[in-house]
């Protein structure tokens with residue numbers, strides 16, 4: 001084959017390889033973004049359960065676990081001397097203060 005044809009073919013193969021690599025990277029990133037979008041939409045649907053009143057708030061329920069992860073976790077009371085009780089989630093570490 002003609003040398004010029006060989007050079008052009010080699011250049012095209014390199015370009016194809018580069019764009020294929022870029023395409024794979026973008027597809028991987030798109031997949032991560034779509035997953036995050038889906039999880040965020042699901043969290044918004046869960047927070048709307050409270051806002052609409054179809055899921056009542058419970059004092060010992062971890063809102064962070066339920067809203068962000070769809071997980072039912074209980075908060076544990078942590079006594080304090082300051083007069084402000086603390087509730088902490090064993091699953092995610094989320095804390096809330098409960099004033100008497």
Ligand SMILES: [Zn+2]
Nearest residue numbers: 062065089092
């Ligand atoms: Zn939690």
